[in-house]
Amino acid sequence: MSKKWSMLLIIPLILTGSSAGAAEEEKDEIIEEIISEVPQSIFYESNQFTQAIEDEEMTEQAPQEEIGEPYELMAENDRLALYVDPKTVAIKTLNKNTGYVWSSGLDNIEEYRLNNTWQQFVQSAVTIDYVDQRGNGKTESILTNGSQPMVTPTNNGFKAFIVFIGSNIEVTLEVDLTEEGLNFRIPKENVDEGKRNLLTSLRLYPFLGASFQTGQEGYMMIPDGSGALIRYGEKSQFADAPLSATVYGRDLSVANSSNQMNQYLSLPLYGVVHGSHQNGLLSIINSGEHYAEITAYTPGVSTDFYWVSPEFHYRYNYFQPTSRDKSGVNVYQQDRNAFDIDLQVHVLENEKANYTGMAKTYQEKLLEEGQLVDREDQYKVRLEYLGSETKPGLLWNSVLPVTTVDQVREHVDELKADGLDDLLLVYRGWTKGGFTNTLPARFPVEKKIGGEDELVELHDDLEAEGIPFYLYNDFTTAYKGAGGYEGSKDVARQANSQLVMWGKTKNYNEMYFLKPEISKAHAEAAADEFSTRGLNHMAVDFTSYMLYSDFEDGKERTREDAEETYRELFEGLGEKTAALAAYMPNPYAWSGTHHYLSIPMYSSNYMMVTDTIPFLQIVLKGLMPYYSNYVNVQVNEQQDLLRMAEYGVYPSYFITGESPAILADTPSYDIFTSQFSVWKEDILSKNSRLVEVLKQVENETIEQHEMVSPGVAAVTYSNGKTIIVNYTTETFEDENVQVDSMDFTIVDQWKGA
Structure with missing residues (x-):
């Protein structure tokens, strides 16, 4: 050490x-x-920052051997050529522009330290997991039992009919060559389990883009938090387990599954780079993402290779209680999750073969498909207020007014008097009964904060002043004992028939999770209630990022069904409100969202991760304004200020009118510092720094993010302006710019270090 x-x-x-x-x-x-x-340097050289790579560390791509037997040419266009090995269905893809060949298997595999099982896994296009009649879990690749795939050419590629001899499970894989790259599909009707075994999961071309431990410079990219890299090299080799994460988080309806992970991915994609600005792949899961787990391996974890791959789960393992004493057994779902697998692989080259290029490629795709809409991106400071809170009592609960409507008005006036009028306000705890234990009920408004008339008047006054005033909503959670829903009838059910819920805590009642269609009905009702009062700003929590199945007998709803319902919900709210705000929304909610609240600015700090990158920010910047988590609950405010400047993030504060000390015996007991009088000067000072640079790149997209030296980031926007952020304790200086330690600046037409 x-x-x-x-x-x-x-x-x-x-x-x-x-x-x-x-x-x-x-x-x-x-x-x-x-x-x-x-x-x-130990701090900015940690994996919570993007690392600088010196030019001498860049390596030329190894010369590629000519593609020969057993590979056969299946399709070709001006840019790419696709070859397949009929025996294993392994593929090679030649990029004619760079001469680089992407392989899903290994040449001369006997030269590597791989046992028979791993050799079969690496060389096979498809590997499945299944449960046999005795309940034993087994794995089978194409080569495991000598399967003989039937490969048939198509107009743009081929089809491969595969019979796994050991399990008698049949799969038909469709592979197409496109101008962008490759498209892999396994429609649900192309999967036949037979009658003996249960298919549990499937991996598709897991070693496509894999790199040997002593290979070239490059990395794997995972959309963990804001984004993460796993660089090839020594830094990532200390992990003793793979990084595994579910797309859109775990399904609460099978939450105790052994397949579930502790990481969360908000984007259905991953990527690899072999030589930065040389060759790369961006893989986007167009279908099947609701059941996808993305896993990244480094050398020493099973093999000597870096590789990343999705695993698609057809069945989850869950706990089934068998008695009242909570004993039970783990079982697999009897019915298979019915979904199509559609994996789109973009072959990237030159200036696009890096994480910025990956983010821009995904951005272009979403814009073209209408999933991402170009919204007005204006710099604002978000102040999120707690209006009132429930205080549990011995016989009954009471309501604590924490920030009244009048206090909000006073705070705005004070900030405007000091020159800050770029504000966005969110008001939670405005419902009768306080913030906690009252959802999903909305109206009437709690009288102790001022009542409905004063709330509507404040909303209208602020709107006239150009300050949006958002009322907090959540259409997913429902507290036991609260009004607005019909008991268990409206609550989603787990695979074991129990209700989807969180248990009671010291200050919280049980919290149930509503069926997606019930959430949609609540959202539509809320939009009508808002409209009759002239309220047109709504902030939505939980519904924007929680995605779970509903296993109610006879009325089952999959995660895919839930996504479609939520997509309609957010598009409907987007049409009925002036500008909808959402907390950490998943991409299916983006088309109806105008403001992204609480965007992640770090990765999860998993051991094998070497860098944190602003992948999510590059996708969204200039198209949707996004806001930080609360500055006043962060450990390192100065570092976060620099991170906001680097990532183009607008600041946020959690504010109360009264001292948070009064919340000690309430569900909001964990709020320690929030009083406006304490944080006013900090709000003004941080705004004065950030507005200097971020105001100049409103509505502009990020075109390049790079580290010009260890701890110094340069972010270039579409208008040619570059924000330089210096995390180090020494002044950064070159012929173009000088940036003091722990500071940032913006320059025009920066030429780079």
């Missing part, structure tokens, strides 16, 4: 292990001495 890491680990030992008689000032001196010895 390096000296700098060892010294950091010593600090908690000093804090907990010092003798009782040691003076506090002695501890402080020891800690300061240790910290002074630790290079500051």
Whole structure:
């Protein structure tokens, strides 16, 4: 272990292990001495930042051998050529512009440390997992039992009919060559399980884009949080397990499945780069993403390769209670999840063969398909208010007014007097009974914050001043004992027939999750209620990112069904409101969303991740304004300020009129600092810095994100302006610009370092 890491680990030992008689000032001196010895670069060289790559680390692509037997040419266009091995259905794709060949298998496989099972997995186009009649889980690849695929040429590629001999499961794979790259499809009707076994999951071309441990410079890209890279090299080889994550998060209806992961992906894609600005692949799951788990491996985790692949789950394993004492057994779903697999692979080259190019490719696709709409991107500071909160009592609950309508008005006036009128306000806890334990009911308005007339008047006054005033809504959660829903009839059910819910806590009642169609009905009713009162700004939480199945007997609804319902919900609200705001919305909600609230600015810090990147921000910037999580609950405000400048994120604060101390015995007991009088100066000071640069790139897209040196980022926009962010403790200077330590600036027509 390096000296700098060892010294950091010593600090908690000093804090907990010092003798009782040691003076506090002695501890402080020891800690300061240790910290002074630790290079500051340790922080911005961690995986929570994007890493700089020196030119000498760039490698030329290895010369590709001519494609020969057993591969046969199946399709060709001006840019690409597709070849297949009829025995394994492995493919090779030649990029004619660069001369690079992408392979799904390995040449001379006997030269690598792979046992028979792994060789079969690597070389086979498809590998399945299934459960036999005795309940045993098994894995089978095309080569496992000598299957003989039937490969048939088509206009743009081929079809492969595969019979897995061991399981008697049949799959027909369709592969097309396009101008963009490749398209892999397995329609649900192309899967036949037979009568003996149950198909549980399927992997498709898992080693396409894989790289050997001593291969070229490059990385894998995962849409974890804001985005993450796993670079090829030593930094990523300390992991002892793969990084696994579900697209759109775990399905709560099978939440206890052994297949479920602790990571969450908000985008259905992943990518690989072999030589930055040389060759890359971006794989987008167009269908089947609701059941997809994306897994990334590094050398030392099963093989000596870097590889990333989706696994599509046809059945999940879940816990089925068998008695009242909560004992039970784990079983697989009896009915197979019915979905089409459609995986679109973009072959990238030159300036697009990097994570910025991947993000721009995905952005272009969404715009073309209408899933992403060009909204007005104006810089604003988001203030999210807590109006009132429920306070549990011995016999009955009471309501605590935390921020009244009049206080909100006073705060706005104070900020405007100090020159800040670029505001966006969100008001939660406006419903009678307080914020918690009252959903899904909405009206009437809680009288202790001012009542309905005052709330509507404030909304109208602020709108006239150009300040949108959003009322917080959630159409997904329903508290036990609250009004507005019909008990278990409106609640989604798990695969084991139990209700989808979260259990009761110290201050929360049980929270149930409504069926998607019930959520849609609530949203439509809310839009009507808002309209009759002249209210036209709505902020939607939970519904925008929670996606789960409903296993009610005879009325089953899949995650795919739920997505379509939510898509309609958000498009409808988008049409009926002036500008809809949503918390962490998944892409299917983007077409109806005008403001993205609480966008992630970091990755999950998984061990094998080497970099955090603004992938999500590059996709959205200039097309939809997005806002940070609350500044006043963050650990490192200065670092987050720099991150907002780098990622183009607008600041947010959680605000109350009263001291949060009054919330100690309420469900909002975890709010420690929020009073406006305490945070006013911080709001003004951070705004004065950010507005200087972010105002100049409103409605502009990010065209390039790069690290010009360790800890110094350069972000270039479509209008030619570049924001330079310096995370280091030393001034960054070159012939083009000078940026003080822990600071940022904006320049015109920056030429680069």
